[in-house]
Structures are given as structure tokens and as C-alpha cells.
Amino acid sequence: MPWPKEIKENPAKFIINSDVTISLSPNNRGRVRNAAVNFLRRLSTRTGVFLGEGFPITNKEGHIKITFDTVSKLGIENDESYTLDINDTSVNIKAKTDIGAIRGLETLLQLTHNNETNYFFPGVNIIDNPRFVWRGLMIDVARHFQPVNVIKRNLRAMASVKMNVFHWHLTDDQGFRIESKVYPKLQELASDGLYYTQEQIKDIVTYADNLGIRVIPELDVPGHASAILAAYPELGSKDNYNYTIERNSGVFDPTLNPTKIITYEFLENLFSEIAPLFPDDYFHIGGDENEGKHWNENKDIQRFKNQHGLKTNHDLQTYFNIKLEKILSKLGKTLMGWDEIMTPNMPTSAVIHSWRGENEGLTKGGSLIKAAKKGYQTVLSNGYYIDRMLPVEHHYNVDPIGNVQLTKAEQSRILGGEATMWSELVTQQTIDSRIWPRTAAIAERFWSPQAINDVNAMKKRLATVSFQLEELGLTHIKNRDVILRNMTNNQDISSLITLSKICEPLKIYARNKDGIEYKTYSPFNLFADACVVNAEDAQPFINQVSNYIKNPNKAHEAEVMHYLNKWSKNYTHFSKLQKNPKISPLEKLSKTISDVSLMLSKAIKNKNISTKNLNIIKDHIKVLSNPFVDVEVAIIEALTRLTHYSESNNLQN
Amino acid sequence: MPWPKEIKENPAKFIINSDVTISLSPNNRGRVRNAAVNFLRRLSTRTGVFLGEGFPITNKEGHIKITFDTVSKLGIENDESYTLDINDTSVNIKAKTDIGAIRGLETLLQLTHNNETNYFFPGVNIIDNPRFVWRGLMIDVARHFQPVNVIKRNLRAMASVKMNVFHWHLTDDQGFRIESKVYPKLQELASDGLYYTQEQIKDIVTYADNLGIRVIPELDVPGHASAILAAYPELGSKDNYNYTIERNSGVFDPTLNPTKIITYEFLENLFSEIAPLFPDDYFHIGGDENEGKHWNENKDIQRFKNQHGLKTNHDLQTYFNIKLEKILSKLGKTLMGWDEIMTPNMPTSAVIHSWRGENEGLTKGGSLIKAAKKGYQTVLSNGYYIDRMLPVEHHYNVDPIGNVQLTKAEQSRILGGEATMWSELVTQQTIDSRIWPRTAAIAERFWSPQAINDVNAMKKRLATVSFQLEELGLTHIKNRDVILRNMTNNQDISSLITLSKICEPLKIYARNKDGIEYKTYSPFNLFADACVVNAEDAQPFINQVSNYIKNPNKAHEAEVMHYLNKWSKNYTHFSKLQKNPKISPLEKLSKTISDVSLMLSKAIKNKNISTKNLNIIKDHIKVLSNPFVDVEVAIIEALTRLTHYSESNNLQN
Structure with a gap:
């Protein structure tokens, strides 16, 4: 793979x-x-x-x-x-x-x-040979800092599945992670002490180069700038504003002031210092999610727009981007930015990083094809947002080109894609289990011929690749038990393991509603952090239920019963744990799963279920359909199918 | 703790x-x-x-x-x-x-x-407040290189048990691990690319300082010099000798030539470059295990001895050490060396690191007390060689002073002690499980009052401390399963876990006889590497057997039977594994343990055993008393006691 x-x-x-x-x-x-x-x-x-x-x-x-x-x-x-x-x-x-x-x-x-x-x-x-020349993984080290060794082990993992671009999201509202000798307040006031020295950056770039991996730095401007402005508030769009490092998640207002000369002096000096650390031709300036609130609230900025004939904030940002493009061009770099930078006046020398899609109000496929047709080089991340906690097949099935007819030139401008690991909800303890193994399947999408798209075959190979990643020091498997041991205060964790194998962390940012539940320093070693996408026991059980319903023979029944028995007994084990505030919230989840499993197993075994019990089962499933402690139960649909099967076939009248 | x-x-x-x-x-x-x-x-x-x-x-x-x-x-x-x-x-x-x-x-x-x-x-x-001012851990990064993050996590662990000295054994026959700008061939030709840059050293020293930990570097000379001489053969004691980086373990002949001026120029330049990286006052020059073979074989060196009235090689080494002491003194450093440096002419400004004891032909207690009485400051490592794989109680019971009567001045010269982690048999994957948790008990010996010496109480607290070390990123617990998964090629590892909980890696270097079985690049993720000292199930079983023999009541019988049943069933699980060359050598071990457990459990249950079965049991125990795949079975004595008990009480005539 x-x-x-x-x-x-x-x-x-x-x-x-x-x-x-x-x-x-x-x-x-x-x-x-x-x-x-x-x-x-x-x-x-x-x-x-x-x-x-x-x-x-x-x-x-x-x-x-x-x-x-x-x-x-x-x-x-x-x-x-x-x-x-x-x-x-x-x-x-x-x-x-x-x-x-x-x-x-x-x-x-x-x-x-x-x-x-x-x-x-x-x-x-x-x-x-590879299908695409750009096969990347982006890691956000701003929301949660990731030490050098975390980056290195992920680079090793990338190389093992033939990925060749590490996109390093180095700055954001929650931190500025690069040492600057020209602007030392950046690390002193905007990093909480968590940043890479220039020597460490060089070390990582050399390490990546040895593995055949390019490193693209991203310094996100003009939005996502709370941290920069905490250090240098004079660059901000609001005077006398209390800029501080952001502790929550979300989209925030602090934005660089694109009308000030000092802003460009700062960026030119900073880019001139940083760019030589990264030998690659490409340099990512972010450019995303600037909602322009602070620009609107600043009269000087509005006046500037009028003077320069810039009708909208988008025009103003394009003005800003074009200035940056010139700075980077002098440094021998090609500007790359998230797809918001693709405005009518943006030169086609820029690279468009396509991230928005249907969820963000764009058409299906987002900006990728449009960018290629307009003459931009472009890279796809829409569909590869692994922090959304979607199953591997979801990402594997996203093809950058699909069935779209393109000219050879257009096609060659679609460089490839990048999986994106935004780190609002991951720490160095959990990041590997959020990146891997799903990213290996995405790597296959970028390398292998388009026709290689059998999900079941991929999943089988992925299981092997996942386990082999441990050899490179990846922690995605072993850290589950670390978290569960911590939760139980070193008691027997087997009942929690059983539970974790059918639970998945809440998807699509539901875990951190409005970005305020979890701060950057909140604990991320809770039950949800021990659980992973594509929960281990869920898919086999789902398949077995399908088989059983299609053909309820003894063998299929035994397979289904194997899981139901395991789950029905599990609460007994769980209940032996000495409770504490971390375990107690799982009580209801554990008990309900055991109860529903026991009742379903009896129904199947006896080929008989009463209306009363059927209703109890349905109530239990309803309970389980709600999120518990930031996880969702991954076997709800299979349990529901089994229930309907029993209702249709075994109901006692 | x-x-x-x-x-x-x-x-x-x-x-x-x-x-x-x-x-x-x-x-x-x-x-x-x-x-x-x-x-x-x-x-x-x-x-x-x-x-x-x-x-x-x-x-x-x-x-x-x-x-x-x-x-x-x-x-x-x-x-x-x-x-x-x-x-x-x-x-x-x-x-x-x-x-x-x-x-x-x-x-x-x-x-x-x-x-x-x-x-x-x-x-x-x-x-x-602490009993001793010097509470150290030495890590050998020459035999197996340990990356920055391994050192950092061990520093965190040290601080968590209030240790305050990290002794960094940076050079040896198998590698020179420091970047030198003055002598770059050291890292180019003597490190296999595995070394710390000066920036990384500064980073680690700062990291340690933040935790209240001093860092003492060791550059081992004049012996243990194969790597240095691979880079700079002109400093060697033999002309035209093929100096190469050593791949095996042991004591080797390559030795710096103490009669050449260039040797001292080299060391003065090198120390002048390296010393400023380490702000601490002390600097360790090794000085151990020079057997002088190459000195004896070099006529020029023998002539030099005669000219300078140096009767023995020890005198010559003292001549060398005194030169080094002057170099270090100019750099503001106090020379520290292993106890071989304590020769009659050695100035008392040197610090004696006591490592030899009865095993090395010295009297009990070794050189520590002697050094203190002679006026040297001194630090004890004899008794704290954690790489010997001895149980924690062994180290915990070693008191640096014991009952020896010392004057106040003498006592104040006994600075404390250091656990030593020599790395012939450890990699970054296993080093944590060789250092921890035993070193936490040694830390207590160095910090707590002498009267705190209840082994059982210590063990109970140690179990908690051990588990809590995971919070700091230590891998001593979680890497067991990584190794077992690797061995089985990702099959169910539960039967191997059961086995690993009663097996311990061979002790006192028996695993690597004469240092030639394992090279530096041999695999160290074998079954023995998954096993640890103080095997988890051994001590409880040993205690329960004692209780049962003292008082064979139902409760005690049930406790013993619990383990015997678990082990007797284990071979059935083991035999379901798809075999491979890594698992197959465990077959006999697994089967014999199951067989003997089954027979003993029957004897206990039935209160009856035949002479024939008794002899089979004894044969099995004899088989298990031999090392298997570099481990020893930690319950032999308890099984033997049970057997004798059955023989005495349940033998069928």
C-alpha cells in the first residue's frame, strides 16, 4: 500500500x-x-x-x-x-x-x-510510479503544539506510504510556532514557550528531505492572526484592542492591517528570515477565513479601500495577497494559499489550495477544477479533512479528478492532494490515532491508479499497514490503553477496551460545539480520545448482521451471538471497576449496551421476543443513539436491523 | 515516592x-x-x-x-x-x-x-529535604543511540522522583555521539550518523536545568576509544591498526596513546569545545577498563614509561589523568572518573565514581568508603547497575553508607549515587522498561531517610508511580504489547502476555555471552525484550504459594489455583497462533508451563499425586530451569516448593 x-x-x-x-x-x-x-x-x-x-x-x-x-x-x-x-x-x-x-x-x-x-x-x-506529484499531509501545530519527535515519526509514516509533501501549518490564533530572531516577541509572547527553534526546523527539513519529503511552511495571514498580534499589536486592524493568544477554537476577528506600510515591512522581514529555512519552492500564506469584521470596524481601512478603488474586503485581501506574492517572488518562492485567495485579480502564478466544498457553500468538487481551468496550479484537501473523524472509505472514495474531462494542460495543473490534520482536538498523545491509519488510504488515492478503488480490499491491506506503522514508533495503537489505564487509575481496562471498540469520537466537530467546550489546555485523554474512527468491532459486526439477516443459518447466528454475548457480559466486568469521576459517566452507556445485547441475543437464541421486550430494546437503542461523553455508538444501525429482524420474524403475539 | x-x-x-x-x-x-x-x-x-x-x-x-x-x-x-x-x-x-x-x-x-x-x-x-545531594541516572548513548525525545522523557521521569543528576555517557567503542566542529570526523566517521548536534545538547541541558537536573557529560578516555580512533587513528597506541567502530559488546583494546603530544592537544581542543555546552562544574572522563594491552605492545610507550619512571600501566594512566585534570581545571571543571582513577598519586580534587565491587574483585562496598576516607568526593554506582536486570529490592537494599562509621567530613564527601543504564542490550524501544520503574526505588534510596526501607511498602508505592510515569510519555508499559504484536504479526497476543508476566530477561549479562551474540544492529524486539524484571505475576504467586504451604486453607488454595488454571489453559491459546520463526521457539516453554501447571493443579485439587506424575513434574521444572529464548522463568522456585509440598503431603503410595 x-x-x-x-x-x-x-x-x-x-x-x-x-x-x-x-x-x-x-x-x-x-x-x-x-x-x-x-x-x-x-x-x-x-x-x-x-x-x-x-x-x-x-x-x-x-x-x-x-x-x-x-x-x-x-x-x-x-x-x-x-x-x-x-x-x-x-x-x-x-x-x-x-x-x-x-x-x-x-x-x-x-x-x-x-x-x-x-x-x-x-x-x-x-x-x-505515482499518479500525482503532490501527495501531502498537513499538520497544524498551532492549536496544539507537536514536538519534533512527533513530526519525525509522522514523516517516517508518510514515507512508508510514499507521501512526499509535509505541509506545516505553523501559525494560527492559538500560537506562533517558529523562532524569529528578527521579531523575537513572536516566540516570547505568542507561543507559550512552545515553538521550534530555527535549528529544529532545519533538522526536520533535512530529515524530511532524506525521506524524499518536501516541507511547505504555512504562515497564515492576514486572518488567524491573534498570536502574531499578541506580540505585535501595532500590526492589527484595531487600535487599543487587547490582542491575546486564543485559547478556544473557531474563527476569530484579529486580522493584520493591510493598509499599513509596517505590516508589509514586518512580513517582508519575517518571510526573508523564515523562507531560507525551507528550501522548497512553495510557500503557503494561508489567506483563509478572514471575515473582515475588524476591517469593517476601522474607518481608516474603509477610507483606504475607497482611495484604492477596492470595493470589497475580498478586493482588499487580493491587494494584500498580491503584495505578498511580490515579496515571496523576490525570495524565489511561489505563493500558495487556501482557495479564498482565488479572486478575479489574483495572478495565476499562485497555487490554489482547494478546501471548501458543499459544506462551505460551494458546489460539489469545490474550487479544484475551476482553479485548474483558470490556469492555476491546484491541490485538493476538500474531502481529506481527517480531523472531521469520518470513516476511511469516505476519504478513499474522493478522487481529485473523478470523471471530469480535462485537457492535458488542465490535468497537469492538478498537482494532487493533502490530508489535513487540524489540531483543535488532538494532542501529541492522540494525534497519531487521528492521522493513521486513514491517511495511508488517502496516500493510496494519490499514488495508485484511479481504478484501484475496492474499499474492502483496501481495508484489509490497511489493517496490516496500520499495525506495521508501530515499527516506526507511531503511537496510534498503543496509546489507547495508556488513556484507559489513566482513566481507571490503573485498574483492569478490558471492559473499557471492549466498549472502545464499538464507540467512535463524535464527528464533524460536534465534539467541540462552537469551539468553546475545549480550550487548548483542556484534558484530551478522555474516553473519546481512546476511541478511533472505524471502530474495530463495528464493521465485522455490521457485516455479520447483514449475513445473518440474509441467511439466518447456524454459522451466521454464531457469529452475531459471539459479539452480543461479549457485550452483554461486559457490564459485569465494568461494574467491578472502582468508580471515579472519569469512569462514572460511562456507566449508563455500558449498562445499556449490555442490556440491549442480552435481550437481542435471547431473542435470536429463542427465536422469540415479546412486544414488551421489543419496546424496551427500542428504547435502549434510542438512548444509545444520543452522544455519550463525546462518543457515538458505531453499531446502532446494526442493532436496529437486528431488532427489526426479530420484530418481523420472532415476535410473540 | x-x-x-x-x-x-x-x-x-x-x-x-x-x-x-x-x-x-x-x-x-x-x-x-x-x-x-x-x-x-x-x-x-x-x-x-x-x-x-x-x-x-x-x-x-x-x-x-x-x-x-x-x-x-x-x-x-x-x-x-x-x-x-x-x-x-x-x-x-x-x-x-x-x-x-x-x-x-x-x-x-x-x-x-x-x-x-x-x-x-x-x-x-x-x-x-534530600539525604544525598547527588541523585543520578547515567544513560549510555554510545552502545545504542538514544534520540533527544528519549532523553527528555527520561529527564521528566527523573524529576518526577526528584532525581537531580543526568550523567550522559556520550562516547564509547561503539560510537562518538557529540558533534564537534573542531574535529568533525568524530561525527562523520565515528557515529554512523547518530549523534547530538551542539544545539541539541544545549536544548537538553536547558530542558534538564528547567527540571532542576544537572547534566554531567562523560567522554570516556583513554580506553573505550575505538570510535574516536576510527576517526583519528593517529591518536592510537598502535600504528597501522585498523580502527573501526565496534559492533559487539565487551572490553576492547583500542586505547589513546598517552605518550603523544597530539593526544593532549586533541583532548584539550575537544574539551575546550565541549565543556562550555555543559554549565555544570563536573566533567566525567571515564578512565575505566583500560587493560593496557595495546600499551604493552607498543615499544615507544614502554620506553616512555621507563623515561618517566612510570612503573605500571596504572602509573601511566595516572600520568594521563593528571594531564587531563589540568586541562579541565583551566576550563573550570572538576574531573570525575570511574574508580580505576583512584591511584596513589591521583589528586583528591578528582571525584571517584565507585562502580566496582565484589563482582569485580573488590571487597564489599567497593571503593566508596575508601575514597571518602582518602579525601575524595565520591558517588556510588556499585549496586545500582540496572542493566544487570536484577529485581528492584536488590537495588533498594543497597545503602551508600550502611552502618559504616564516618566522620562528618568523610560523610559529606559521599555525595550520593547513580543508577547506570548501560545500553548494550537496549534500544529506544526498550530502554524505558529497563530504567523504570526500578530507578524510582533507587531515587527513594538517595532522597529519603535511611530508615525508609520496607521493601513491601516500597513495591506497593512503586506500582502506582510506575503507572503514573506513562503520563510523562514513558513507554515502559505500552511497548510490551508493541513487541508482542510485532512477534505475532498482529495476532491475538493474550497468550504471550500471560507468558511474559512470569518470564524475566536473563540477568547479569548472561543474555549476551562474551558480548558477541548481539551486535549493535541486532534485533531487540524479541520475547526477552517484552519481558521485564520483577515479572508481574511472579511475586503474587510466590506469596500465595508461601501462604498456602503455611496454611493450606480453601482461600489460599483458591488463590494458587487461580494462577495454575490460567497457566494450564494458556497453551491452548498459544497453540492457536499461526506460527512464525519468532513465535515457534516459545512453543516448548509455553507447553511445559501449561503441563506442569495442570499437573500441580490436579495434585492440589485432588490432594493426591502419583510418583510417576511427580517425576514428570520434576522433569518439567528441570526443563524450565534452563534459559529459553533469553528469558528465565520467574516462578521456578515457587513451583518447586509446591511440588515438594505435594510430595510430602499428597503422594500416593
Whole structure:
């Protein structure tokens, strides 16, 4: 995963034993050597094989041979194609560039198989290259700061599914996360001490580059500027306004003043300082969600608009954006912004980051196709908002182009897409479980041919990829139990695990209504934080209920009963827990699930249900349909179907 | 934990609700403010309380009031005392220094209690200060490199149990881990790319300082020098020798040449570059385990000895050490070294780090008392080698002074002790589980009064502390399952968990015989790496067997049977796993444990055992007494006692 472009199987088997060696040609101490060393470590970790040679050999050819022609400068022109051929005695990876070779190594590692006695690579011939050149993940480190190691492990995970753009949302109302030597008040007054030093930024950029990942910084202006203005209020659109770091979530009014010369001086100085830290050609200036309230309330700004013939706030923002485009252009950077920047006067040298869609009042497909047709390069995030907590299939089914007919030129302007991890509701403890594994499916959407779209096949592969991400230090699996241990004060967590496997965190920002329930420093290790999208036991149960209703034979019945029995017994376990204020709110959830499971299991077993019990079941399901402690029960529909089935077939008259 | 010097309980209860605020006096943006913010975050995490104020308040007094007089410069003179008083409506922490205040905050957090409806701090009056001024943890980052975040989370853990010295073993045969701008080949050729930049070192030192932890760097010379010599072979004691980074464990011959002027030029330049990164007064030069083989083999060195009247290699090393002492003294540093440096001519300005004891041919207690009597400041590590994988009680029972009578001056020269985490057999995935929780017990030994020595009471508190360390990001608990999932290729790991709870990794370096089985790049995510010292189910079972044999009543029988039944059934679960080369070696272990448990449980239940079965049991126990896959079974003795009990009481004639 992502599935390669062409794959042919052959009956060979390359056995992985302690003699296995790897060699590189040209012998290069750069990215490929790094990748080869990491490959050997991960292969050893995965197989337990004690490799004799822990590093690529240079005195002769290895069993695994990697050849490539050139070392890449990362960018949208970069060639990532490779071929991979495995036979009984050798493995060959060939690529035009070192990045192609790295991608091939990841494919090879994913091919590790085993039987009782051996680990091996199965014989295959693969020809592969990506569908889109821009396969990104955005991480918002403003709402909740994410330390260097969190970023690094996510970069490793990205590389393992062949993603190549890390979009780093570095500033927002809740914090400015970059050290500035020119404007030190930014980190001193606008970060709560949580920011990256310039050395750390360089370290991360180098780390990403080694993995074949570009880093696009985002400094969001002129809106989302509370933090900047907490440090430099003189740049604000309101005089004598008490600008402070924002602690809640939402869209806020503090906005840079686009009519002041000092605003552009500030941004030019700041961009000149920051831009060199990021060798990539693209620079993201945000530009989203400026509702213009403070502009409207400032007479000087209104006067400025009249003087310059700027009719609307949109025109004023375009004026601002064009100024920024010139500053960035001097720095050798291409301006990129969220799709609000696509106003009639905006030059087509800008890149449009399409994020709004039907939910934001645009037509289906949003601004992506429109931007490409107008001559802009464009990147899609609408449909890939992973912080909305929607199931993986939802994102997997979003195709950037779909069936739209485009000219070749238009098509080439659709660079690809980005999953976006906004961090209002995630901390470093939970962020991995919100990004992964769903982002791996999105990565496949960006890399693999459009025709690779079988959701069930994807889910099966995704389960393996998800577990393998642990090898890279990802915490999306193991931190569930950490949270549950914390909740119970170190009691037996098995009953909470059972519960968490059928509960999902509330979706589409319902968890944080109007952005005021959770502040940036609120606790995020509650039951909802232990739960994940695509709850583990929900889908199998849903499938089994379908099977049972279609064909209520013994085998199907047993499968359904297996879950119902587990859930019906679970409250007994739960009730043994010593209660505390974190567990007690789950009491009703746990008891209701057990009650309804017990009654349904009896109905199924006895092929008999009374009207009274049927009504009780329906009441229980109604109760469970409401959110509890910021989660929703993911088996409601299946329980309802079972209930209707019993009503139709087993009702006692 | 560590237990305070004086503690008086009172019936008050300070309820932790969303109104709780904290204030500092003097209002200081330094260490205490940092500690207070972290305290609020951890309190919120632990209780789930949504605090209204996420930062210390400055406009009025908070419910939790912290007052202190001065901001410390860290060092052995620093005052860490504090008092803590809790009543129904307020909490008062008073200290002479900011570090004392920080220590008090950790105590307060540990006092978090709860009932069904509330979290609260119980009423207490505490007067506290440490017994020793030097309470350290050494981490070896040479044998296995540990990234910045691993060091940081261990620093957090140290601070949570009031440790105050991080001894950083930065160089050894297997790697040189510091960036040098003067001698860049050190990181280029002697680190495999795994080293700390100077910026990262400064970051860690600042991070530690904020937690009240001093950082003592160790550059181990003249032995343990393979890596240095791989970069700069001209400094070696042998010409034309192929110096390379060492991949195995052990004591190796490559040694700096103490007769060459360039050696001292190199060290003076290097120390001059490195020393300023570490503001602490002490600088550790290692000086251990130089067996002098290469010195003996070099005629020039032998000639030099004769010329300078140096009779032995020890004299030559003292000559070397005295030169180093002068270099360090110019840099304002006090030289510290392992106890081999304590030769007759060594000036008493050096600090003796006592590590050898009976196992290394010294008398019990080793060199500590001798050093103190001779006028050296001294620090004890003998008895605190946590990499030896000995049970926690072993370390807890080692008292640095014991019953030895010392003068006040002698006593004051015994600064304290250090737990040592040598890293031949640990990676970043497992290091936490090798350091914690045992080091928390050692921390109590260093902080609390000598009379606090009840092992059972300590173990009970340790279990809580251990679990709470997860809150700081420690991985010692959660990484067990990561390893087991990896072993099984994501199958149900419950049978392996059951097994891991009665198995312990082999002790005292038996796992890596002669240091050649495991190379630095060997896999360390095997079954032994999932197991820990003080295996979870072993001690309870051992206790229950004792109880049962003393008094074989129904209740005691049921307790013993509970475990025997669990283990006897476990092989059935294990056998359902799809086998692979990592699991298969556990087959015999699993089956034998199940067999013996089943037979013993039958004997107990039936009060009857045949001679034949008795002999089978004894054979099984013999089998289990051998190491399997680098673990030992921790319940052998208890099984043997049960067997003897059955033999004596239930044998069928």
C-alpha cells in the first residue's frame, strides 16, 4: 500500500536469512544509503533475523541491488518511478532517481512474508510510479503544539506510504510556532514557550528531505492572526484592542492591517528570515477565513479601500495577497494559499489550495477544477479533512479528478492532494490515532491508479499497514490503553477496551460545539480520545448482521451471538471497576449496551421476543443513539436491523 | 515516592475542581512557572478536570500558593528543601529555592487522590529535604543511540522522583555521539550518523536545568576509544591498526596513546569545545577498563614509561589523568572518573565514581568508603547497575553508607549515587522498561531517610508511580504489547502476555555471552525484550504459594489455583497462533508451563499425586530451569516448593 501501477507475480521466493546483504550503485552516502540502513534495521526488527552485515556492503554486489541514475532535488518535477524484481536469489530495484529507489525499498519491505520456518520476499515484477506529484499531509501545530519527535515519526509514516509533501501549518490564533530572531516577541509572547527553534526546523527539513519529503511552511495571514498580534499589536486592524493568544477554537476577528506600510515591512522581514529555512519552492500564506469584521470596524481601512478603488474586503485581501506574492517572488518562492485567495485579480502564478466544498457553500468538487481551468496550479484537501473523524472509505472514495474531462494542460495543473490534520482536538498523545491509519488510504488515492478503488480490499491491506506503522514508533495503537489505564487509575481496562471498540469520537466537530467546550489546555485523554474512527468491532459486526439477516443459518447466528454475548457480559466486568469521576459517566452507556445485547441475543437464541421486550430494546437503542461523553455508538444501525429482524420474524403475539 | 522526611496527616480535603488556581511568589517566568504550567496540565490529565485557568494567575493569590526566596544555580550546594501544607481551601508550598518549590509540586501531584465523585488532595503537613545531594541516572548513548525525545522523557521521569543528576555517557567503542566542529570526523566517521548536534545538547541541558537536573557529560578516555580512533587513528597506541567502530559488546583494546603530544592537544581542543555546552562544574572522563594491552605492545610507550619512571600501566594512566585534570581545571571543571582513577598519586580534587565491587574483585562496598576516607568526593554506582536486570529490592537494599562509621567530613564527601543504564542490550524501544520503574526505588534510596526501607511498602508505592510515569510519555508499559504484536504479526497476543508476566530477561549479562551474540544492529524486539524484571505475576504467586504451604486453607488454595488454571489453559491459546520463526521457539516453554501447571493443579485439587506424575513434574521444572529464548522463568522456585509440598503431603503410595 499504496498499490503499485503494475505487478506480476512469479513463483520465486527470496529467503531472508542472516547472510542477506544490500549494495548500492552508485555507492552514495546520501538518501539511499540512509534508507538502506533503515531498511536493514526494520527488516531485522520485523523478522528477528540477526543480519551479519548491518550496513550496505561496498566490496561486492549484495543480494539486494539498488541502482539509480541521479540524486534528486525535491520538487514537483521529480521522478519517483522504480522497478522491483524479486527472484530466488536476488532482488533488484532500479530507478531514475534516488527517490524512486527509496520508494522501491518501501515496497520491498511491505512484501515481507513468512511461513512457519522462514521470512521471505515473494517473486514479483513491479513497475511503479505515482499518479500525482503532490501527495501531502498537513499538520497544524498551532492549536496544539507537536514536538519534533512527533513530526519525525509522522514523516517516517508518510514515507512508508510514499507521501512526499509535509505541509506545516505553523501559525494560527492559538500560537506562533517558529523562532524569529528578527521579531523575537513572536516566540516570547505568542507561543507559550512552545515553538521550534530555527535549528529544529532545519533538522526536520533535512530529515524530511532524506525521506524524499518536501516541507511547505504555512504562515497564515492576514486572518488567524491573534498570536502574531499578541506580540505585535501595532500590526492589527484595531487600535487599543487587547490582542491575546486564543485559547478556544473557531474563527476569530484579529486580522493584520493591510493598509499599513509596517505590516508589509514586518512580513517582508519575517518571510526573508523564515523562507531560507525551507528550501522548497512553495510557500503557503494561508489567506483563509478572514471575515473582515475588524476591517469593517476601522474607518481608516474603509477610507483606504475607497482611495484604492477596492470595493470589497475580498478586493482588499487580493491587494494584500498580491503584495505578498511580490515579496515571496523576490525570495524565489511561489505563493500558495487556501482557495479564498482565488479572486478575479489574483495572478495565476499562485497555487490554489482547494478546501471548501458543499459544506462551505460551494458546489460539489469545490474550487479544484475551476482553479485548474483558470490556469492555476491546484491541490485538493476538500474531502481529506481527517480531523472531521469520518470513516476511511469516505476519504478513499474522493478522487481529485473523478470523471471530469480535462485537457492535458488542465490535468497537469492538478498537482494532487493533502490530508489535513487540524489540531483543535488532538494532542501529541492522540494525534497519531487521528492521522493513521486513514491517511495511508488517502496516500493510496494519490499514488495508485484511479481504478484501484475496492474499499474492502483496501481495508484489509490497511489493517496490516496500520499495525506495521508501530515499527516506526507511531503511537496510534498503543496509546489507547495508556488513556484507559489513566482513566481507571490503573485498574483492569478490558471492559473499557471492549466498549472502545464499538464507540467512535463524535464527528464533524460536534465534539467541540462552537469551539468553546475545549480550550487548548483542556484534558484530551478522555474516553473519546481512546476511541478511533472505524471502530474495530463495528464493521465485522455490521457485516455479520447483514449475513445473518440474509441467511439466518447456524454459522451466521454464531457469529452475531459471539459479539452480543461479549457485550452483554461486559457490564459485569465494568461494574467491578472502582468508580471515579472519569469512569462514572460511562456507566449508563455500558449498562445499556449490555442490556440491549442480552435481550437481542435471547431473542435470536429463542427465536422469540415479546412486544414488551421489543419496546424496551427500542428504547435502549434510542438512548444509545444520543452522544455519550463525546462518543457515538458505531453499531446502532446494526442493532436496529437486528431488532427489526426479530420484530418481523420472532415476535410473540 | 520518594517518601518525605516528615509527614503529618490531617483530616482536611482540598477538592480539585475547575476553579483551582495557582500563584507564584515571586512571580517568576523561569523554572517554577514552567513547573506550575506542567503541574496544571498533568493535574488536568490525571483528573479530567477542565481547569478554567490554564496558567498561573498573577492578579491575586491562587488556591495553590508557591513561595520561594531565590533562584538556584544548580550544583551540589543547592538547597532542595520545601514544606507542603494542605488544608480544605488552600495548598502552600514554601521553599528556600525554586528547585525546592519544584520538588514540592511533584509531591503535591503524587498526593492526588479520588473517590467516586471527586479528586482531592488529602490534608498533610510535610517537611522534606534530600539525604544525598547527588541523585543520578547515567544513560549510555554510545552502545545504542538514544534520540533527544528519549532523553527528555527520561529527564521528566527523573524529576518526577526528584532525581537531580543526568550523567550522559556520550562516547564509547561503539560510537562518538557529540558533534564537534573542531574535529568533525568524530561525527562523520565515528557515529554512523547518530549523534547530538551542539544545539541539541544545549536544548537538553536547558530542558534538564528547567527540571532542576544537572547534566554531567562523560567522554570516556583513554580506553573505550575505538570510535574516536576510527576517526583519528593517529591518536592510537598502535600504528597501522585498523580502527573501526565496534559492533559487539565487551572490553576492547583500542586505547589513546598517552605518550603523544597530539593526544593532549586533541583532548584539550575537544574539551575546550565541549565543556562550555555543559554549565555544570563536573566533567566525567571515564578512565575505566583500560587493560593496557595495546600499551604493552607498543615499544615507544614502554620506553616512555621507563623515561618517566612510570612503573605500571596504572602509573601511566595516572600520568594521563593528571594531564587531563589540568586541562579541565583551566576550563573550570572538576574531573570525575570511574574508580580505576583512584591511584596513589591521583589528586583528591578528582571525584571517584565507585562502580566496582565484589563482582569485580573488590571487597564489599567497593571503593566508596575508601575514597571518602582518602579525601575524595565520591558517588556510588556499585549496586545500582540496572542493566544487570536484577529485581528492584536488590537495588533498594543497597545503602551508600550502611552502618559504616564516618566522620562528618568523610560523610559529606559521599555525595550520593547513580543508577547506570548501560545500553548494550537496549534500544529506544526498550530502554524505558529497563530504567523504570526500578530507578524510582533507587531515587527513594538517595532522597529519603535511611530508615525508609520496607521493601513491601516500597513495591506497593512503586506500582502506582510506575503507572503514573506513562503520563510523562514513558513507554515502559505500552511497548510490551508493541513487541508482542510485532512477534505475532498482529495476532491475538493474550497468550504471550500471560507468558511474559512470569518470564524475566536473563540477568547479569548472561543474555549476551562474551558480548558477541548481539551486535549493535541486532534485533531487540524479541520475547526477552517484552519481558521485564520483577515479572508481574511472579511475586503474587510466590506469596500465595508461601501462604498456602503455611496454611493450606480453601482461600489460599483458591488463590494458587487461580494462577495454575490460567497457566494450564494458556497453551491452548498459544497453540492457536499461526506460527512464525519468532513465535515457534516459545512453543516448548509455553507447553511445559501449561503441563506442569495442570499437573500441580490436579495434585492440589485432588490432594493426591502419583510418583510417576511427580517425576514428570520434576522433569518439567528441570526443563524450565534452563534459559529459553533469553528469558528465565520467574516462578521456578515457587513451583518447586509446591511440588515438594505435594510430595510430602499428597503422594500416593
